[in-house]
Amino acid sequence: MTAIYNIYREMKKKICVFCSSSDRIAEVYHQTADRLAELIVDNGDELVYGGSDVGLMRRLAKQVKNRGGNITGIIPQKIFDKNLANSELDKLIVAPDMQSRNSICSWC
DSSP, rough: OOHHHHHOOOOOOOOEOEEEEEESSSSSHHHHHHHHHHHHHHHHEEEEEEOBSSHHHHHHHHHHHHTTTTEEEEEEHHHTTTTTTTTTTTEEESSSHHHHHHHHHHOO
C-alpha cells in the first residue's frame, strides 16, 4: 500500500479552484489564496481556475505564476470578450457560457 501511496503523491494533480472575482472581501481570503498558491506549486500541481484577471482569481493565479507554477484558465466567452482573461496563463480554454465553464472545470 505504501508504494501506491508514494506513486499517487508523485503524480502531478490539477487543483480546480472556484473563487471570487472581487477584491472586496476579507483579508483572510487573500492570505488563504497566497497559502494555497504556495501549496499547489510546492507539490508540483497545476492550478485550474476561472481564467480571469480580476479579484481573488487574479491574486491566486499571480501567486502561482510568481512561484513558477502552471495554470490553466477556463473562461466564459462573454467574459473573454470583455478582455478580462489573464494573459499569463499556460493554457486558456474559452467556454461558450458559465455553465459550460463550470462543467469543464469539474472535468479537469
